[in-house]
Structures are given as structure tokens and as C-alpha cells.
Amino acid sequence: MTDTTSTPIAKRPLKWTHVMDHLILILGALFMLVPLLMVLQTTTTTDLETIKNGPEFVIGDQFDDNFMSAMFQASGFSGENTGLRMLMNSLILGIGFALGKIVIGMMAAYALVYFRLRFATLAFWLIFTTLLLPLEVRILPSYEVAQKLGLLNTYTGLIVPLIASATATFFFRQFFRSVPEELVEAARIDGAGPVKFFIDILVPLSQTMIAAMFIIMFVFGWNQYLWPTMVTTEEGMFTLVRGIKQLTQDLEGTNIPEYGRANMLALIAILPPVLVVIFFQSWFVKGLTESDK
Amino acid sequence: MKRAGFATRWLPILLLLPQLAIIAVFFYWPAAHAVQSSFYLEDPFGFGSSFVGFDNYTHLAGNSEYGRIAKFTLLFTVLVTFFSLALALLLAVKADNVIRGAKAYRTLLMWVYAVAPPVAGFIGLLMFNQSWGPLAELAKSIGWDFKLGVNFGDTATAMVLVSVWKQVPVNFIFFLSGLQSIPKSVREAALIDAKSSFRRFWDVTFPLLAPTGFFLLIINITYALFDTFGVVDVLVKGEPGNNPMTLVYKVYVDGFRGNDIGGSSAQSVILMVLVLALTVFQFRLVERRIHYT
DSSP: OOSTTTSOGGGOOOOHHHHHHHHHHHHHHHHHHHHHHHHHHHTSSOHHHHHHHOSOSSOOSOHHHHHHHHHHOOOSSSSOOOHHHHHHHHHHHHHHHHHHHHHHHHHHHHHHHHBOOTTHHHHHHHHHGGGTSOGGGGHHHHHHHHHHTTOTTSHHHHHHHHHOSOHHHHHHHHHHHHSOTHHHHHHHHTTOOHHHHIIIIIHHHTHHHHHHHHHHHHHHHHTOOHHHHHHOOSGGGOOHHHHHHHHHHHHHHSSSOOHHHHHHHHHHHHHHHHHHHHHTHHHHHHHHHHTTO | OOSSOBOOSHHHHHHHHHHHHHHIIIIIHHHHHHHHHTTEEEOTTSSOEEEOTTHHHHHHHTOHHHHHHHHHHHHHHHHHHHHHHHHHHHHHHHHHHOOTTHHHHHHHHHGGGGSOHHHHHHHHHHHTOTTTOHHHHHHHHTTOOOOTTTSHHHHHHHHHHHHHHHHHHHHHHHHHHHHHTSOHHHHHHHHHHOOOHHHHIIIIIHHHHHHHHHHHHHHHHHIIIIITHHHHHHHTTTOOTTSOOOHHHHHHIIIIISOOHHHHHHHHHHHHHHHHHHHHHHHHHHHHHHHHO
């Protein structure tokens, strides 16, 4: 749109189109950022102040208190769902989901790309049909299956059904296909078997891809809501995102809603995945935009 | 499959087994079960079920409430898709233009990707809080008495706004990476041919972005239909009542709360067919894309 392609930065005259570009970007950034800043501000004040004045442009001194009550004080009847417990469950779900997805996906993709299999086409279609139907449309029967297998309120029940789709498998299949053919030939000439080739050559070669997949899958797992809502009913098994609903109900019921504590918990639910995405931005963007090819 | 593959028989089967086992138990079994139970009427007290053929489907067709929810879902999907795509495209074009602060803008505009939909809904609840929410105050200042959870239109507005906020980053990331993959030579040629930046955008940039746009269109429709479950659930505070809801939320309400397994399964099957149609459409687009480039 502007002549940014060739002229060096220093020599460019200040044009009103550049000012407009920045203005629009700043407005966009504020649109994204203001809600978070509001949450952040209310975690530093007392609940009474929030109720009386709403969010303000000052930073209070209640951050520590709110943090302690969010982390260690339990809501609900069992006294088990402290912020710390929910944080742990969220980490187990996020990491367990990402690892499970990557390990199973890589194994299946390796089998599909590098082996002569009689029923390869059938396996391929069986696996990739799962890309078509999200968990949301088969949520009730999935719950019934988990119930029949005695998986309610277990980490297995929380994680494994979510792994039942082929996104990672598809991703790694695409990547393996782009690996030069000469590598396998060379490995075979050197006498390396399929297991050795996989562990010593293919896995190290996929490092960036694995990292990108891990970030995307960690965020995806951490942010799961519907499935954890159905499969966990015991408060000790709640994740932070699953606990959000209870927070809103707590805010409805009590005389002085505990905004400081609730907003702090929301903040704790937001920060880990957001930080992961920000710090590993380039891997994350690469993984995301290359998975559609 | 690679030309130079391994010929081992048992290893690929072993590698595929975990993936196949998980999708058999947690994908095919539930999906088949949903189709099956959509033809049955479950006894509300759990004393078996009886075959009713297409009754559950014809019942839905004649149900005015279901029709209303379907219409709302359509409107909701159109609004969310349009606004999040348009806003993201605008921001991506601007972010591609600027040189100063490009990285900072990119980070500020994409971090919301990692926020879970229900947490976004929770922030929406705070922003529209009756007594102190900043957006409710803003609405009041122009004479709009915003009543989240009470007034149908107001709740729907909040749902659309929160869902757009949550979806802009994904679209932004894809549009920006699409823009950055446009070769420099094309840009320079356009710069010589067309003086007005407006013309350059519509005649050169926009057509080159079309494949990304089509891909994102499907992604956004799927998002609005399914992933907004958390936004809806939190914004209506778990009490559907007269509040707006989407088709997926209705599946959950009828099946999980109302115990109408047959009706809920029939709704699931309708959604499955819808997603299948969308995906087939998408695959055909992708195929075409490979043909031309």
C-alpha cells in the first residue's frame, strides 16, 4: 500500500498514511488488550472497591492477598478445588494431551509414510475421517462410552478421548513426506533398521515440528472446556478453564462477590498458554500456518 | 508412502495400533452410537428404549424452538465470521505495511489466540457487568440500558462481540503469513502499474489472498458453530431460559440436562452432516488450489 519495500527507514518522510496505519494498529491492539488490563486491575484492589467504582486507572495493593486466596482458598463443598489444584490439573491435561497426541501421531504417521502396508489405504481413511467430526457433535455418546469404561473423574478419561482425532498425525504425515527420500536409502545402505532410522534420524530431524505441535496442542488441551465439564464432576479434578463456570456462579450467589479472587483465577487460566504462545511465537506461527498445506 | 520404504510386516501394525485403538473406542463407537440412538426413544426413567424410526427427526423439523435456534445460529455464524475476518484482514494489511514496531504489533494482536473461549466469556461478563462493567457504562452513556442475560438482543450482541474478539488473532496470523508470502517482485510490479494503494489492494493483494480467505472462511464457520460453546455457556450463566443459544449448545442442553437422548442424538447427526458437507467443500477447494499453483 505504501512505498515501504525499497526506501530505507531513516529517509522516509512522515506521511499521513503511515500515521493512519499505526493509528489503526494501535486501536486494534487496544481492542485486544483492554479487557485483559481490566482483569489485571481488579486483581489488585479489594472487592468492595471494584463494586463501588468499577475498574479504575490505579493499581491497588491487594494483588498478594488476592493471589493467596485464589491459589489456596477452595470454593465449593469438598474444599479440594483450590487454584493450585486446578493449575496442576490444567498442566496435566495440557502436557498429557500434547505428549499423547505427538507420540501417537508420529508413530502412526511413520507407519503410513515409510512402510509397505497392505491395508494402508484403509488405515489412512479410518484415521483421517476423524478430522471431519469435532468432539462437540458426538459429545453425549462419548460421555456414555467414558462412563461404561469407568473413566469418569480420571485423568485417562480427561485426556484420552480428546486424543481421538488425527490432527497431529496429519501434520506429521505431511512433514515426513517432505523429508528427502535419499535419507532412507542411505540409512538402509548403512544397515540401519526401521526403529534405528526413526529414533536416530527422523525424530531429531522433526525437532522444530515437534516443538510447534507441542505448543499448539498444549494450548488446545489447556483450553478444553466442554469435555472436562462433562467428564469431571469431582471438584478435585477440575481444571482452571473447567472451574470458570463455578466462578461465575459464585459471583452470582454471594452478597459481596469475590471479584479479586475470581479475576485472579481467570488470570491464572489465561497466562500460561498466552506466555507459551508469546515466547515461542515463531515456532507457533510456523506450526499453525503450515498445518493447512 | 515413500518409494524406498521398509518391508517389515509387524512393526507398522504395532505403530498404528495405539492410534487405531483410540479412534475406534472414542470416535467410531460414539459416532455410531449417536446415529443409532437418534432412531430410538429413550424411556426417561431408564427402562429401555423403543425404535421410533425417523420420529426424532420429524419432531425436530416441526419444532418451532429448534427452528428459532437454527436461525439464530445462522445469523450468529454470519456475523462472527464476517466481522472477525474483516477486522483481521484490515489489521494484517496494516501490520504488513509498517516497519517500525512490526513485531510488537504482531505480538499484541495475536496473544488472545491462547485465551480459552469460556474465559473470554467470563471477561465479557465483567465488561458488561450491570453495575460497573466498562462496556455497560459506555452503552449507558449513549442511552442504551444494556442487560446481559435478560435482554435477548443484548446477550446476543455480547456473544458476537466476545466471539469476534477471540477469533480475530487466528485470522490475523493466517492473513499476515499469506501477505508475507506474496513475492516482492509482484509487489514491485504492482507498485509500478497502479498508483493508488486502494486499487493495488483490490487488484493484486486481495486475489492473491483469496485461497487463505477461503480456508479461513471454513475455519471461522466451524469456530462459530462449535468452539463458541464456552462463550455461550458462560454468558448465559448456564441458564438457557429465553437467552440466545447455538445448535451445539442445544444438543448439550437437551441431552445432558433434559435427558432427551434420542432428540439430542438426532440433533448431533444433523450437525455431523453439516460438518461433513463443509469439509467436503473445503477439500474440493484445497484440491483446486493445488491444481492452479
